[in-house]
Amino acid sequence: VIIPFVPASNLFFKVGVTIGERLLYPCTVGGVIAIAALGQNLEKRRRSWPTRLGGVLLAIYVWRCGERVWQWRSSEALYMADALSWPNSVKTRHQLGTVFHQQGRYDEALREFNASLMILDDNALTDHCIGQIYIET
Numbered sequence: 001v002i003i004p005f006v007p008a009s010n011l012f013f014k015v016g017v018t019i020g021e022r023l024l025y026p027c028t029v030g031g032v033i034a035i036a037a038l039g040q041n042l043e044k045r046r047r048s049w050p051t052r053l054g055g056v057l058l059a060i061y062v063w064r065c066g067e068r069v070w071q072w073r074s075s076e077a078l079y080m081a082d083a084l085s086w087p088n089s090v091k092t093r094h095q096l097g098t099v100f101h102q103q104g105r106y107d108e109a110l111r112e113f114n115a116s117l118m119i120l121d122d123n124a125l126t127d128h129c130i131g132q133i134y135i136e137t
Helices: 020-043 049-071 075-085 090-102 106-119 124-136
Strands: none
Touching: 020 049, 049 075, 075 090, 090 106, 090 124, 106 124
């Protein structure tokens, strides 16, 4: 029952996929099965260690889920959280630079675009975005 949670839960290892919520859809089915099994065990009034372990894992999963949902409140919050989790992600650094660029925060945008280029130097889109900032300022 717990096996579906492991690949995308970020409990034991980071998934490494920016905006990888699509990986959690199959886990949601596993979560529903886990909740049903937990409820069935609680109905029998058994307090065995697998039931307690399932309850703890479910609580951790719900906490992490709530944390991620809060990060989705804005593009900046989402990409900032992802940049902190995956500092070597070209896509995350580029997207954070794009958010800063749209907000007119050019120095911060240049910092993120340059960080993206430090990871992958051959990215024409990032070069274009840096050029746009220099044209606009």
